[in-house]
Amino acid sequence: MSDPFPNEIDDALWDEACRRADAIREFLKRRTGNATAAEVGKLAVKMGVSQATAYRLIKLFRAGGTVLSLVDRKRGRPEGHRTLDERREEIVRVTINAYYLKRTRPAVSQLVRDVQTNCISVGLKPPHRRTIVARLADIELQKRAKRRGEQKIVKATTAVPGVFGAGRPLEVVQIDHTKADVFVVDEETRQPIGRPWLTLAMDVCSRMVTGFYLTMGAPSRLSTSLCLLHSVFDKSAWLREREIRELWPVAGLPNTVHVDNGPEFRSRAFKRGCQDAGIAIDWRPPGEPRFGGHIERLIGTQMGKLHLLPGTTFSNEQDLGEYDSKRHAALTLRELERYIALDIVGSYHQSIHGALGRPPIAVWREHEGEIPLRLPPDRLRFWLTFLPEQERTLRPTGIHLFGLRYWSAALSADVGRSDRRLLVKYDPRDMARIFVRRPSGNFVDARYADVTLPSITLHEALIARRTLLAKGRREVDTRAIVRTAITQRELLETATKKTAAARRKTASSKSKVDDRGWGSLRGVDSSKPVPFVEDTD
Known part of the structure; x- marks a missing residue:
């Protein structure tokens, strides 16, 4: 000191x-x-x-x-002086590391008991509680908090030497996921089907939401890519489809996407797609959540809004109390998506942001003329780059995908020409059309073979398919199947026995015929030559 x-x-x-x-x-x-x-x-x-x-x-x-x-120094024991012998010091140290510095966060009283028990078990006098507590104080506070998972202490003891920011819109866009604090229901049955995942993208400079994607699937390359596509392209048609009148002027390629170290952000397809479009990827330092503070605060804000909806799970069990989230769930996935979009464009963008002191849309409008709007040179190629894919065989009836059938007149020339499976790109948000790469290499737009069918999402298609299969299973008469199987088994056993009996009978009859044909030779030694008798007649 x-x-x-x-x-x-x-x-x-x-x-x-x-x-x-x-x-x-x-x-x-x-x-x-x-x-x-x-x-x-x-x-x-x-x-x-x-x-x-x-x-x-x-x-x-x-x-x-x-x-x-x-100057007179303090009387008494010098600072840092230890009165315990080496054996007891070692017991205290080992016990702290093994039993106290754990994410289960045992109490200090439990540590004192463990140390005293360990000392007594080897015949040593246990140290006083004050001595053990003093050894805890010697451990660096942040190290202790990290080992015990005490995030509030870690955050409070982490230096923040600078502020992560951006000088202009679309310079840096942050992307992150969260599980929504609300249950959604099925479109047809209105029964709860689970909590969806929300992927959000936000411009660091203006704090505008650049795009989002809502899905029942866990975070993946797909949800990340679809969120990025929503961010980059104009949203006018998207808003009209959802009957939303407020404007959402954000569009364009970001210079950098700022993401965490999740596998969905490390996938080869995502990295290559960004590189191809000239988008840099900046991964947060591992274990440093403060570098994603902007998007995490936005996610917290959005989750707070969902706590007002029927079917909310709130953010902790204390708030939840006796509220039955599943029983009160009322919104479908599509309805929740529209609700979130309305809140973003009609409330969040228009409200004063605490850090900016202004509404995000005002900051965006102020810089709008300065933004070097970058759009993909080939929009279809950029779109297809980030869409998921499957391989399918082209049949005379078309392309079959997820129980749906697609056709395009451009595919007529390829039917029966090759056995090679074709690459099929699809947008899970709109399964009314797919993109098929022909053997020549170019993509064609294929639509429902039944043009009267409405557009549905992949999630709806899979749910419908599972529902039909379940209905089919319910219509199956299991007893009839078992009765039929037993009858077939008896038929086979009877037929086998009849066939075996008939063959034994045939073999026996043949044996008797052979015996009658050689009856005059009985008693003759066939190994000796038969004497030749000349016929004198």
Whole structure:
């Protein structure tokens, strides 16, 4: 521990140190060589200390040359001094590491019991509680908090030397996921089907939401890519389809996407797609959530809005209480998507942002003319790059995907020409059309073979397919199947027995015929030659 500064010393101690310094300076001025014991004794009397202390003070002053070096130090045990023997120190250290620095966060009282038990078990006197607590205080606070998963302490003890920001819109866009704090229901049955995942993208400069994607699937390359596509392209048609009149003017390629280290952001397809479009990827430092603070605060804001909806799970069990989230769930996935979109464009964008002191849309409009709007040179190619894909065989009836059938006149020339499976790109948000890569390499737009069918999402298609299969299983008469199987088994056993009996009968009849044909030769030794008798007639 470093020495205190002069202004931190008690007045009485400082005055006494100054008096001693003056006496020693005067003493040293009159001496050119070593002082005698008698001379040091006189100095000791003058300073009111023992002769031994006088020698010590002279030595300290010669070494330091300052008044501070003569200030009385605290009496008692030197700082950092340990009174426990090495064996007990080792037991305390090992017990703290093994039983206390854990994410289960055991109490200090439990640690004290563990240490005392471990000492007694090897025949040592257990240390006092104060000693054990003092050893905890020696551990660096942030290290202790990280080991015990105490995130509030970690955050409070983490230095934030700078602010992560951007100088203009679309310079940096942050993307992140969260599980929505609300249950949604099925479109047809209106029964709860689970909590969806929300992927959000936000412009760091203006705090505008650039896009989002809502899905029942867990975070993946798909949800990340669809959120990015929603961010980049104009949203006018998207808003019209959802009967939303407010404007959402954000569009264009970001310079950099700022993401965490999830596997969906590390996928080869996502990285290559961004590289191809000239989008840099900036991954947050592992274990440093503060670098994603902007998007995380936005997610917290959006989740707070969902706590007002029927079927909410709130953010913790205390708030939830006896509220039955599933029983109260009322919104479908499509309805929740529209609700979130309305809140973003009609409330969040129009409200004063705490950090900006202005509405996000006002900041965007202010810089709108300065934004070098970058759009993909080939929009269809950029879109297809980020869409998911499957491989399918082209049949005479078309392309079959997820139980749906698609056709395009452009595929007629390829039917029966090749056995090679074709790459099929699809948009899970709109399954009314797919994109099929022909053997020649170019993509064609294929639509429902039944043009009267409405557009549905992939989730709706899969739910419908599972519903039909479940209905089919319910219509199956299991008893009839079992009865039929038993009858078939008996039929096979009977037929097998009849066939075997018939074959044995045939074999027996043949044996009797053979016996009658060779009856005159019985008793003849066939190994001896039969004598030749000449016919005289």
